Amino acid sequence: MTNRDAVFLEDLCPKLRVRRWRQSLHTFTRKSCIYCGQPSESIDHVIPRSQGGLSITENCVPACLSCNGDKSNSEAFHWYRHQRFYDPRRAMALRAWMDGDLSLALRLLQWAQPENEQAEKKSENNKDQQWHFQAA
Numbered sequence: 001m002t003n004r005d006a007v008f009l010e011d012l013c014p015k016l017r018v019r020r021w022r023q024s025l026h027t028f029t030r031k032s033c034i035y036c037g038q039p040s041e042s043i044d045h046v047i048p049r050s051q052g053g054l055s056i057t058e059n060c061v062p063a064c065l066s067c068n069g070d071k072s073n074s075e076a077f078h079w080y081r082h083q084r085f086y087d088p089r090r091a092m093a094l095r096a097w098m099d100g101d102l103s104l105a106l107r108l109l110q111w112a113q114p115e116n117e118q119a120e121k122k123s124e125n126n127k128d129q130q131w132h133f134q135a136a
Ligand SMILES: [Zn+2]
Pocket: 033, 034, 035, 036, 037, 038, 063, 064, 065, 066, 067, 068
């Protein structure tokens, strides 16, 4: 499938667009949880939907099921500070992500977890990389 086909399909099928958007979020962090660095299996709403949080890139971060479930409706930074795996660099990354500065967020995450870079290089090097983040 060429990229042009993908865009065309996306326009026809909004669900596909959402799925690709979610995948692209995981790709940004090389499929690791923004909070703890474990494999990300879900997308966490930093500000919960129940509190008016939107399904946009700035409010949606890759998270493992454990963090996602544990955080639940807590305030993200407050919850995170009380975790065993709290890392101030990840907290800064989360703040940058929410500000829409993904490149800063990713640099901070890489700093927090440098070994990730090599481990995931292969899977990262595909067409997902060309996906730009967007509102769902
Ligand atoms: Zn986690």
